[in-house]
Each structure stands twice: as structure tokens, then as C-alpha cells.
Amino acid sequence: MAISLGSAARGLSTSNRASSSPCSNTDAATLLVCIRLFRAGKLRVEVAQAFQLARAADAFRLNMEGHTRGKIVVTVDGE
Numbered sequence: 327m328a329i330s331l332g333s334a335a336r337g338l339s340t341s342n343r344a345s346s347s348p349c350s351n352t353d354a355a356t357l358l359v360c361i362r363l364f365r366a367g368k369l370r371v372e373v374a375q376a377f378q379l380a381r382a383a384d385a386f387r388l389n390m391e392g393h394t395r396g397k398i399v400v401t402v403d404g405e
Contacts, residue, residue: 372396379403 363369374396377385385400 373399375399376401 360369364371372395374394375385375388376399379400379402382400385398388394389398
């Protein structure tokens with residue numbers, strides 16, 4: 327299982343610039359489209375860095391810096 331830390335998880339809004347991802351909205355219809363695109367290999371998720379759950383505090387600090395390109399992932403049970 328993986329958990330992505332993002333601005334929503336921090337309770338912050340994203341910047342005012344337009345997102346380059348059509349899947350940045352989280353309504354159900356958009357998520358279904360994103361699932362189809364991902365399964366078809368047409369959507370790539372860029373991972374900036376992955377951390378084991380024991381290093382979740384490090385992941386949070388990196389997220390708070392706000393300068394990463396891609397998602398910060400925290401893995402559970404060594405996945």
C-alpha cells in the first residue's frame with residue numbers, strides 16, 4: 327500500500343497556476359477517466375521520492391519544503 331502526501335493532505339491549497347495534469351481534480355468522474363488512462367499506459371505518475379513508513383516524518387518535511395517535482399510516497403509493509 328502507498329500513500330501520497332500532497333497539498334490536500336497538508337490542508338493547503340495548490341498554487342493559482344493551472345495544473346498540467348488533467349487528473350488534478352478529485353471528482354469521481356475525473357478519477358474514473360484517470361484510472362482508464364493509467365491502465366491504458368497513457369498516464370504516468372512521477373514519483374519524486376519514496377519513504378518507508380518509519381521515515382514518514384522525513385517525507386512530511388520534504389513535502390513541506392514544497393520544491394519537489396512529483397509525488398512523495400510513503401510505503402507500508404515494505405511495498
